[in-house]
Amino acid sequence: MNTIKTIGVFTSGGDSPGMNAAIRSIVRTALYYNLNVVGITRGYEGMIAGEFIPMSRKSVANIIQRGGTILKTARSEAFKTEEGRRTAYEQIKKQNIDALVAIGGEGTFTGANAFIREFNIPVVGLPGTIDNDLIGTDFTIGYDTAINTVIDAVDKIRDTAESHDRLFIVEVMGRDSGLIALRSGIGVGAEAILIPESKTNIDELFKRLEEGRKDKSSKIIIVAEGDEIGGLEIAQMIKERFPKYDTRLSILGHIQRGGKPSCMDRVLASRLGIAAVEALLNGRKGIMVGLVNNNVHYTPFYNAIKHLSEADPNLLKIVNILSL
Amino acid sequence: MNTIKTIGVFTSGGDSPGMNAAIRSIVRTALYYNLNVVGITRGYEGMIAGEFIPMSRKSVANIIQRGGTILKTARSEAFKTEEGRRTAYEQIKKQNIDALVAIGGEGTFTGANAFIREFNIPVVGLPGTIDNDLIGTDFTIGYDTAINTVIDAVDKIRDTAESHDRLFIVEVMGRDSGLIALRSGIGVGAEAILIPESKTNIDELFKRLEEGRKDKSSKIIIVAEGDEIGGLEIAQMIKERFPKYDTRLSILGHIQRGGKPSCMDRVLASRLGIAAVEALLNGRKGIMVGLVNNNVHYTPFYNAIKHLSEADPNLLKIVNILSL
Amino acid sequence: MNTIKTIGVFTSGGDSPGMNAAIRSIVRTALYYNLNVVGITRGYEGMIAGEFIPMSRKSVANIIQRGGTILKTARSEAFKTEEGRRTAYEQIKKQNIDALVAIGGEGTFTGANAFIREFNIPVVGLPGTIDNDLIGTDFTIGYDTAINTVIDAVDKIRDTAESHDRLFIVEVMGRDSGLIALRSGIGVGAEAILIPESKTNIDELFKRLEEGRKDKSSKIIIVAEGDEIGGLEIAQMIKERFPKYDTRLSILGHIQRGGKPSCMDRVLASRLGIAAVEALLNGRKGIMVGLVNNNVHYTPFYNAIKHLSEADPNLLKIVNILSL
């Protein structure tokens, strides 16, 4: 028997574009099913501190197109302790919150998992992270926007690269995953893409640069933040090995998290928001809702860990064939 | 035994963003496999007129980010006649072209099918159209960019709608398909989405507008070009039924075809370009290469016809729940 | 002696990008000078209806980048009557509003002028309109954003025009003024620009199209909304005269009013907002503040009427020389 009357919704971890579209979807779906909805600000930190705001249809009007998260987000050390989680539980009980929807990444779900185990409160998760590094969904909310932000930036850098015959090393986000690097690298026609999933063979890179098309003067190399050598050192090595190249390093940084979400991210967030609330109403908990092959897919939190798998060989092949 | 030495590549039908990324991929893949590549301008028209240009790696440098098609495109009446196709065949034989890659939509593939039947020349197709209305691929090249262009435009229109408490009818492309309307409508948080796949119930629309959130003053209704009533008449009917609303019509028009391709469209075009050349080398012909559930998929040309199916009920449901 | 303690601020007429930046500047400047600030929604309509909201620093946080106007805007028939203005005056007196800042265009200032005359209340105006058609300022708030929106749209249309060898007639906003058409037309490299300020010589246009570069297949003609012939008819005439051209019409419409304001519009709005409040504090009224040659300039409302002057010959010359 389903007895959920009030759900709480929050965002946690790094922000990603589309989180607001997800909040809107969760709030409106809950209202559609005659539930009350409470927003919790600053993730687990706000839950512990008792930062609650009632949500209406109007609270989420005109936010679908905004980057960031109106509920704010944070990383919480306190929630990693049992005491912190107990305080959080007491706070949500005071609000009569029966179930939670958590938007975030691996850390968010790890926290949720402990919370469910200890207090038996239903929690369902949505994958909100630009890194696309979660099992159980083809794409995370924010990834599509992030790779479009990267290609816009690199298209600009390429103007300068072409005008000056320069070689640019561009470092993009992805501490543990090369997925942003991989798709954006293909999208900009990069000469090489260096990612943590595959060991960077510097000799092969040098060979590639040496044998590359002779009449091609400007070059772009995309390096994921988490590559074991890293953008700064790669730039240094290339400068030493090819002193004739005008080699520059550009670290894209925080612009990659922001901006208006792309259409696909808005649609994904909207669809998963509905699925999350319906999953709670159907008695599910401890799962992340994702989209696999265009179908809603449920992944237990203990499985929703980061990919540390090989990168998609189909994508790697594209670079090898097209970049010369 | 494979005897392909020279392939021809062309774009045909309406242009779509990502066609250049596809051309780049086809040319470089062919060169990678030591084939010669000839570009044919203006589709079947140029083939009949003998407009050929040799393609090198450099011919396709720095085009991955450009909208439109460097090979130009056209619709050809002449190619619909046997005589036209015979002239075209003689022209490509003079160039020693052994096989063709055609980037376009349904009309392109129908022409290719007749061409194969009559002259036994291998042709493989890539889905290049913003409408996403082809069986055999989850997405067509250009669709993702087009829906992003639509939401950018409607986000701008919403600024005015909100400032003036207006109701906007926005007509988007899609003569036979509501897929642009459907995803972009969800992406902008439209009140209603009218598409050719489902009969427009005007009474229900009126009821929806009447019962909608009272404190919501501005409203957006997305109408696909091919809707059986159409944007102009819908606007007229709403004006008559709700004279107190400040109702406006905006037809987005040709901006939807252009612009820099999105990252996903560039990656899709790159991947399918490789698959098309490899399909030819493997002896395939008369097929369109697409991507279904992230795997390359081959669809015979006679099947690669427009969807006239029901719209995805999962997407329609989103509008009903979220738009109030 | 200056006795202003509370000022009211409102937006009126068509919305334009940068109005929010202007509101932010007016509110913060007033608070900086220890005044109270009251926001009036929906322009003169809201003033008559008594729609007032107190404004704090926080009310205008995070709005500098938003299109439209958070205070909403309207056109008011009631304010054109003496009775309407009397009601408005009584409403603002109840709020203890001593002075007003009005953001809008010619109609806004005409209303303000009557209001000052009848009730002796100080009003200072800011030029908020995309049309740039006001005397007393080099640029109006919103114009720079609007011309950038136009060139973005036409750059997209050009992709299609180039791919299909088409001639596009693009109609842009400007009912009485060709200034949007003129600068955006130069910006996109248009073949011809038709504006209300100069009589459209259709024979000259035909001659120009006929004698134009023969190897130039795609053409863009920009027509201002207020041109005496108009986009629709021009397109018709060209189709008849040059049946071989693939001629299309695109009316850009409402997207031109929206979107994030450009940097220059934000800076202009910020600067004029300060100047408006300081002008009130210095005892001025019945004037519009503008920027002429980078200096603040005051123009009496009765002079701040639309330009109906000749277009800048320097700009017209650019088109003649560069467009062939």
Next chain:
Amino acid sequence: MNTIKTIGVFTSGGDSPGMNAAIRSIVRTALYYNLNVVGITRGYEGMIAGEFIPMSRKSVANIIQRGGTILKTARSEAFKTEEGRRTAYEQIKKQNIDALVAIGGEGTFTGANAFIREFNIPVVGLPGTIDNDLIGTDFTIGYDTAINTVIDAVDKIRDTAESHDRLFIVEVMGRDSGLIALRSGIGVGAEAILIPESKTNIDELFKRLEEGRKDKSSKIIIVAEGDEIGGLEIAQMIKERFPKYDTRLSILGHIQRGGKPSCMDRVLASRLGIAAVEALLNGRKGIMVGLVNNNVHYTPFYNAIKHLSEADPNLLKIVNILSL
């Protein structure tokens, strides 16, 4: 008597958006006046190396919207020597080039000045640099685009800043000039703007941060590259002084030079290109053409040096009033 028959055009120094629009304007204006035009690639380097390409109307078709420079650009050590300049002179004589148009910044004009003195060849310059740091023009070609690129990037960063309650130090370009920092800082509503033109008072900055609006959690500080303390160290100092703030540094880097030029940059480049060619035809040389108060203005090269003046007090005042 004017005997110019052939002019050469080149870009030099750092690239800036709008250089292509300037090249297009110069080429077409020269052809309009029946001159021959030769493009010189890679600035003075290419002149010395003899890299010349004949320019036609078609050479500059469809480039007005592109970032970078189709003629490429470089900095030349060789041209700083008399020998280098002699070789350059011999090369251009072989091409029958009678006069030059140089697009670039201070270094470009210094080189041109020596060249004129030694070889008496007419050279006219256009201000092409994003820094806006030249006397003799209100705006340089590329500045308007660059500040729009900065605000787009910071608008994205602000999404994250707001979501996480972070303080961001954003370093923007401007080695000797704070003009990019100043206008973009106003445009994003920065809390503080640090520029080389005014000594950075760190105590005042601390005080400002301390006394700032208490309910304002996210803050943006814009630092020009050439500020005497610099972004990295400022970030360090704030972290130490305000350990409770979540302080981050973002260096925008090379994206600031690229991208499609804004409408104003395209119009400015178009107008100055015409003025430059006409100046040569009128017998002028050794001058940079600029636009001051919307009129063409000629500045001798020896005067067209970087501003090292005080920053505009009107702009500085805006920050002080509005940012709290």
